[in-house]
Amino acid sequence: MHHPILIVEDEPKIAALLGDYLHNAGFETTHLDRGDQVEDWLAQHTPALILLDIMLPGKDGLELCKSIRRRRDTPIIMVTARVEEIDRLLGLELGADDYICKPFSPREVVARVKTVLRRLQPGTAPADDLSLDEAGYRATIKGRQLDLTAVEFKLLKMLADQPGRIFSRSQLMDTMYTDHRIVSDRTVDSHIKKLRKKIAERVPERELIHSVYGVGYKYEALVED
The missing domain is CATH 1.10.10.10 (Winged helix-like DNA-binding domain superfamily/Winged helix DNA-binding domain)
Structure with missing residues (x-):
């Protein structure tokens, strides 16, 4: 069974671009554009990975990351246009697996997704x-x-x-x-x-x-x- 990549992004063009590149790489995707939609969705679904924007309406990505980590260990890659060091460190210490800063290459995002998922595969050889x-x-x-x-x-x-x-x-x-x-x-x-x-x-x-x-x-x- 293939679990989707959850894209949480309030900019439609960026979400569509990420979805297209991930689809071409063989991934299924689901898109949510508000932070306050995420936890209800996660109560019913199990994504393989979450691409989580920081600047979201309803509930911001840092709050969400912290909340998600209390309940599950789904890998999270945070996406942000805010490059201040405190935000990067805070995101990682809250449990994010990786960071991507806007503007980014969609190919880079796909590569990061593959890297994170690969290292979580059981029995991966050194x-x-x-x-x-x-x-x-x-x-x-x-x-x-x-x-x-x-x-x-x-x-x-x-x-x-x-x-x-x-x-x-x-x-x-x-x-x-x-x-x-x-x-x-x-x-x-x-x-x-x-x-x-x-x-x-x-x-x-x-x-x-x-x-x-x-x-x-x-x-x-x-x-x-």
Whole structure:
């Protein structure tokens, strides 16, 4: 059974464009143009993923994201023209799986939808031949060992366990330091820089850990469509 992609967008032209591209990619879609329609619809339906605009009449996307997350774990990609860092971080901390900023390429949206759904598929094989031994804090990629510190291992595991998901620096800091010590964003950036360098020594043909401007970082696996 194919569950639809729910598009929550109050601009008809954008909603129609997203619907057309998703249909061409083989997805079914349903469109709602008001935030206060969403929860009643979700009580009767189970979408595969929700494309959720932030600026909506009736109820805004951030409120909706928080409310939906209390009841279900349906993946949510937030769509917004508001690029302020606080909105991005707030959306992610409320449980959004990814962010797309207007104006956007419809092809990019389809690619993001596929990435999020792919990582949620049960039994998905580890990408890039990446192997993580949590007990021994050992990591190998393409059969070659990565010489990682404990902090670098924790960062890599958090990112690679959910490829495509954007993690804010505060989320990564909580993983790095469970004692909740006060560290700066620069500390996270420094560890990520070192981790990237070590991965590049093993797979120089592709950067796997990507910066997301104003938000944080994500791991993009080498998976072919």
